[in-house]
Amino acid sequence: MSVQEQLDELRDRAQGELDDAADLAAALAWEKAHLGPKGDVTLFLRGVGSLPTEDRPLAGRAGNALKIVLADLFEQRRATLAAHDLEQRLAADAIDVTLPGRPPSLGAEHPVSQMIDELSDIFALLGFQTVFGPEVETARYNFDLLNIPADHPARDVWDTIHVESPGELVLRTHTSPMQARVMETTQPPVRVVVPGRVYRYEAQDASHEWMFHQLEGLAVDRHITMADLKGTLTELARQLFGPSRRIRFRCDFFPFVEPGVDFAVDCALCNGKGCRVCKGTGWLEMGGAGMVHPRVLEGVGYDPARYSGFAFGLGIERLAMMRSGVDDVRAFAGNDLRFLRQFARAA
Amino acid sequence: MRVPFRWLSEFVDTGLTPRELAHRLTMAGLEAEKIEEIGAGWDKVFVGHVDRVERHPGADRLVLATVRAGEHCLTVVTGAPNIAAGQKVAxxxxxxxxxxxxxxxxxxxxxxxxxxxxxxxxxMVCxxxxxxxSDEHEGIMVLEAEAPGGVPLADWLGxxxxxxxxxxxxxxAFSILGIAREAAALTDQPLHPPDAPNLTAAPAGPANLVEIEAPDLCPRYSATVIDGITVGPSPEWMxxxxxxxxxxxxxNVVDVTNYVMLEWGQPLHAFxxxxxxEGRIVVRRARPGETIQSLDHQQRQLTPDMLVIADAERPVAIAGLMGGVASEVTDETTTILLEAANFDMKSVRATGRALKLRTDASVRFERGLDRNLVPDAAGRATRLLLDICPGSQVVAVKDVYPRLLLPHDLTMSFAEFERLLGMRLSESDVLGALARLGFxxxxxxxxxxVTVPTWRPDVTLPADVVEEAARVIGYDMLPATLPSGETAPVRRDPLHLLAQGVRRTLVGCGAFETVNYVAVGEAQVRPFTDAANQQGFLHRIDGAAAIRLRNPLHGDRPLLRTTLIPSLLEIAASNLKHETGVRLFEIARAYLPSGDVLPDERMVVGIVIAGQREPVGRFAEPGALDFFDLKGTVEAVLTRAGVEPRFVPTTHPALHPGRAAVVLVGDSEVALLGELRPDVAAAFGIEADRVPVAEIDLDTLLELAEPVSGVRVARFLPAEQDFAIVVAEEIPASDVETALRAGAGPLASGVALFDIYRGPQIPQGRKSLAYRVTFTAPDRALTDAELERVRDRIAKVLKQRVGGELRI
Incomplete structure (x- = not known):
């Protein structure tokens, strides 16, 4: 058999075997048998040197050509088989995607915390710093400096829980004491909000709690006006309840503001037309506000002829109730997980 | 204050419906809380005339009444004792x-x-x-004779x-007339006050009829003596x-005093x-030891700071609060002394507080009544009494007014309106509004x-005048602007930021935030108290120094909490009734005695977990939550806060003696954690075997937290090596790790414990802790030779410090 015939026969055999290789392992075995260090093509080429001299050039060229052809064929076959093999593995790896997922364990922030953080962020954008004050307060800060003297019936508006002490100490009835504390230690301009717990001696029912949260706002500077108060509260209402909300002022009395108002937002549910949620009035009361009383400014050493300011108070639970449709304020300190779980997604 | 609309309408005709007027007044500062329609349900009820009353043929106690109302003429069977022919009835x-x-x-x-x-x-006759x-059901209601027969009752009485x-x-505005004045001002309608004749023409009576010994507490006292009184029921309409x-x-006498008080706001009293x-009045301070039986039949002890109305001998009324039984008007009374007076607001308030007494009179005096209201109210009441009691007459009038009060002037810049409101008001609007209010x-x-009338003691400052004008003109006119001017940059409160970060970390660890009441009682505190009466959890205080509420809402919870754990345990117990496992936390204040005026309010985090680790599910890891679940969570929080904690075994009266650790950062105790003693858990109604609890002090954490700095990204591949270290059983893992880290030196960038082995391959009484240590150098790839040297050093340090041996 001539060298050429020998190689032709080798090529036909190898080709046939490669076509028969059913999987990647067979293909790799084929490569080893033919092209590996002990493969027959390799051995042939290694044996070229021992051929008669006249046959060597032909055998070398043809042998190398065959090696290239077979390597090419192998690569094609390997790629085909590898792709097939991958598909098979993926098919075997299929799952029922409708089974429940592996849940990460997640809790939830309390709705009151969520509301305080949200308000704090909104007011930060409006230039208000968030500060905190003591919950056990002196009567001086809780009442006297807020123009609520002991001998005036206005003092009775706050049903107060007293703390045993030689002086008059109370659980703060509102976040307003921080008005005086902040102004005593800073010069205008002042822009702060004060979130926190407040306490009243009050029987508990669906709309009354003895412990709840407020957020106090205070802005004092030259040229602060009641229109600024309305604008600030309008901005707040729009951030919380939607871009077309409006604020309504109603004359009201709080000893530490004059003029004093309570403020309401038009009901987002009915657009102010009147519905079940706003009890047909079209308005939802949000809190009390007004221009800081001149006697409060004087009490902290500010000149009321030079400076003016506004103050407002919001009920945190009330806002959360308006936002989330909670109808019983006791749920907030009830801490039933079936309640808290619903606040796992941001409100 | 309840205001019948018909009464109000006698003094002003606003042209508005009751609801419209209520809304206008509400917006202007008089909030209408409730609107009640009387007679709205009186369909088919008419003013009837009783034509005839005959005996019921079959019953002694019943009568047959023939009642006519327009075209209706009915026979009605009734048992009412007071029905009579000729009456007007419903x-x-x-x-x-x-x-x-x-x-x-x-x-x-x-x-x-x-x-x-x-x-x-x-x-039926109703x-x-x-x-x-009303609740009156003794007999039928008899209407005035002039009631128009046949008209729907609602037209007459509604x-x-x-x-x-x-x-x-x-x-x-604490009177019908005052509210009418507000309504008139808001709607720009004239006010028609009722007839209140001037009594100064009446005889003066004896010179000592009224003496004021304490003019500082009684600026004015008027007495009107009326005889020929017949005490009896008041007219229907009244x-x-x-x-x-x-x-x-x-x-009738008492009713007139109440009627005039409601109408004018001036309390009156009839003796x-x-x-x-001696038939005379002395207004003075009570004498030591004096008492009075007040109209509510309470014997009341008086003190010399209290103002009383006395006769020649003893107190007969507590000024501004309540009359006495001894001089009460009775059915036998024929001559009365009608008091209209003004008392110091602070004195009335102080006396009322001391006697724990509030009356319709005192709530009015406490607000500072107008002294000049006295003669009008006296005149009006006298007019009514003379009308109601034919034959009665005024026999003496004495008005003692030692402290005259005149209207005062308040001067201000007109620009004040714009400075406070942020918009210009028209001069005519302002002047009109103020004039209509009586300024x-x-x-x-x-x-x-602005001349301020004496009945407006609340208006003393320019800001008050601004409000008066603005509330009449209406706040709707205000534009909405934002404050202008410079402000300081907004800085976030570091403690708030830390609390926020901790809160989010805990939520990420699967815990739910709660908000709990701050008051606790003995029952909640006792398990957290030791033999020396030290109580609390992370922060322990002397039980005797605990901060107490004087009037707690719940009497069994008078203490401000020093730890959040008891509240969380109560919440855990109630949730475990319907949950298989709970992870709860709260971020709030602990109130610690400070020796200062105010307590030390420390911000702390309390965490309580209990029950099953995972709810049922395909991936659920079975098992009860234990110490290590909570420790991992605490570690996450501390990592988030930027501190490196050490956990040191400790004891606490509420904690399992072998499962409690105090957490130190440097020398500071930042947290305490452990599993609750089972008896303590049971005391809170929790049945879970293990109840891990922890408390972390955020204020301390904030002081210790180190900001992130010197961050570098390693450029060379790390090398990992495992060390199995055999030590005596009693050596705490933290000591082994400390020694391992010391031996490994700065090249060790990570140390993780991955196995604990006790068994045949190591000696009895010893354990093998397997750590994986990650080595990195910032500037080079580590060589085997280098790692070999480190390994030798580790072996040496372990031997020295914890008696440990390397197993591999």
């Missing part, structure tokens, strides 16, 4: 909706014709109770009662108005002058002078 026809006269609670029933003892009754006017909340600053206003009718020693405004060269 006649209900079949189908009328009436309250059940015999029911304790208001119950509506539809009237049906019926047969009573053989006689058919086609309708009592006040059946009409919902009314709307508006209930206003009168804020404590308002004294001028009784009805008082009922609508929420005042019970007593007799039976025959029961006043006398005068504007010259932008200087506004």
């Amino acid at each position: 006649l209900a026809l079949a189908g009328a909706r009436l309250f059940d006269g015999h029911s304790e609670t208001p119950t509506l029933k539809t009237l049906k014709p019926g047969t009573i003892r053989g006689v058919r009754s086609e309708g 009592s006040e109770k059946e009409l919902g006017l 009314d709307t009662v508006i209930e206003f909340e009168i804020t404590p600053n308002l004294v001028h 009784r009805r108005r008082l009922e609508l206003a929420g005042v019970r009718s007593i007799n 039976d002058i025959d029961n006043l020693a 006398a405004p005068h504007l010259a060269d932008d200087i506004l002078t």
Whole structure:
């Protein structure tokens, strides 16, 4: 058999075997048998040197050509088989995607915390710093400096829980004491909000709690006006309840503001037309506000002829109730997980 | 304050419906809390005339009344004792909706014709109770003779009662007339006050009829002596108005004093002058030891700082609060001394507080009544009494007014309106609004002078005048602007930021945030108290120094908490009734005695977990939550806060003695954690075997937290090596790790414990801890030789410090 015939026969055999290789392992075995260090093509080429001299050039060229052809064929076959093999593995790896997922364990922030953080962020954008004050307060800060003297019936508006002490100490009835504390230690301009717990001696029912949260706002500077108060509260209402909300002022009395108002937002549910949620009035009361009383400014050493300011108070639970449709304020300190779980997604 | 609309309408005609007027007044500062329509349900009830009353043929106690109302003429069977021919009555026809006269609670029933003892009754003559006017059901309601027969009862008696909340600053609007004045000002309509004749023409009486010994507490006292009085029931119309206003009718004399108080805001009192020693009044401070039996039949001890009305001998009334029984007007009374007076507001308030007494009179005096209201109220009451008691006459009038009060002027710049409101008001709007409210405004060269009437003690400052004008003109006119001017950059409060970060970390660890009440009681504190009465959890205080509430809402919880754990345990217990596992936390204050005026309010985090680790599910890891679940969470929080904690075994009266650790950062105790003793858990109603709890002090954490700095990204591949270290059983893992880290030196960037082995391959009483240590160098790849040296050093340090040996 001539060298050429020998190689032709080798090529036909190898080709046939490669076509028969059913999987990647067979293909790799084929490569080893033919092209590996002990493969027959390799051995042939290694044996070229021992051929008669006249046959060597032909055998070398043809042998190398065959090696290239077979390597090419192998690569094609390997790629085909590898792709097939991958598909098979993926098919075997299929799952029922409708089974429940592996849940990460997640809790939830309390709705009151969520509301305080949200308000704090909104007011930060409006230039208000968030500060905190003591919950056990002196009567001086809780009442006297807020123009609520002991001998005036206005003092009775706050049903107060007293703390045993030689002086008059109370659980703060509102976040307003921080008005005086902040102004005593800073010069205008002042822009702060004060979130926190407040306490009243009050029987508990669906709309009354003895412990709840407020957020106090205070802005004092030259040229602060009641229109600024309305604008600030309008901005707040729009951030919380939607871009077309409006604020309504109603004359009201709080000893530490004059003029004093309570403020309401038009009901987002009915657009102010009147519905079940706003009890047909079209308005939802949000809190009390007004221009800081001149006697409060004087009490902290500010000149009321030079400076003016506004103050407002919001009920945190009330806002959360308006936002989330909670109808019983006791749920907030009830801490039933079936309640808290619903606040796992941001409100 | 309850205001019947018809009464109000006598003084002002606003042209508005009751609801419209209520809204206008509400927006201007007089909040209408409730609107009650009287007679709204009186369909088929008419003013009837009793033509005839005959005996019921079959019953002694019943009568047959023939009652006519327009075209209706009915026979009615009734047992009412007071029915008589010629009366005007309320006649209900079949189908009328009436309250059940015999029911304790208001119950509506539809009237049906019926047969009573053989006689058919086609309708009913109603009592006040059946009409919902009062609780009176003794007899039928008899209407005035002039009531127009045949008209629907609602036209004659129907009314709307508006209930206003009168804020404590308002004294001028604490009366029907005062509210009428507000309504007139808001709607720009004239006010028609009732007739209040001047009594100064009456005889002066004896010179010592009234003596004021304490003019500082009684600026004015007027006495009107009226004789020929016949005490009896008041006229129908007056009784009805008082009922609508929420005042019970007593007799004509007392009713007149109440009627005028409601109408004018000035409390009055009538004494039976025959029961006043020497028939005269002395206004003075009480003498030591004096007592009085007040009209509520309480014997009251008086003190010398209290103002009393006395006769020649003893106190007969507590000034501004309540009269005394001894001089009370009775059915036998024929001559009265009518008091209209003004008392110091602070004195009335202080006396009321001391005696724990609040009355319709005292709530008015406390607000600072107008001294100049006295003669009008006295005149009005006298006029009514003379009308009601024919034959009565004024025999003496004495008005002692030692401290005259005149209107005062308030001067301000007109620019004040714009400075406070942020918009310009028209001069004519402002002057008009103020004038309608009874102020006398005068504007010259932008200087506004306002004469403030004496009935407006609440108006003392320019800001008050601004509010008066603005509330009449209406706040709707205000534009919405944002504050201008410079502000300091907003800085976030570091403690708030830390709390926020901790909160989010805990939520990420699967915990739910709670908000709990701050008051606890002995029962909650006891398990957290040791033999030396030290109580608390992370922060322990002397139990005797605990901060107490004087009037806690719940009497069994008078203490401000020093730890959040008891509250969380209560919440855990209630949730475990419907949950298999709970992870709860709270971020709030612990109130610690400080020795200063205010307590030390420390911000702490409390965490309680209990029950099953995972809810049922495909991936659920079974098992109960334990110490290590909570420790991992605490570690996450501390990592988030930027500190490196050490956990050191400790003890606490509420904690499992072998499963408690205090957490140190440097030398500071930042946290305490452990599993609750089972008996303590049981005391809180938690049945879980293990209840891990922890408390972390955020204030301390904030001081210790180190900011992130010197961050570098390693450029060379790390090398990992495992060390199995055999040590004695009693050596804590933290000591082994400390030694391992010391031996490994700065190249060790990570150390993780991954196995604990006890068994045949190591000696009895020893354990093998397997750590994987990650080595990195910032500037080079580590060589095997280098790692070999480190390994030798680790072996040496372990041997020295913890008696440990490397197993591999």
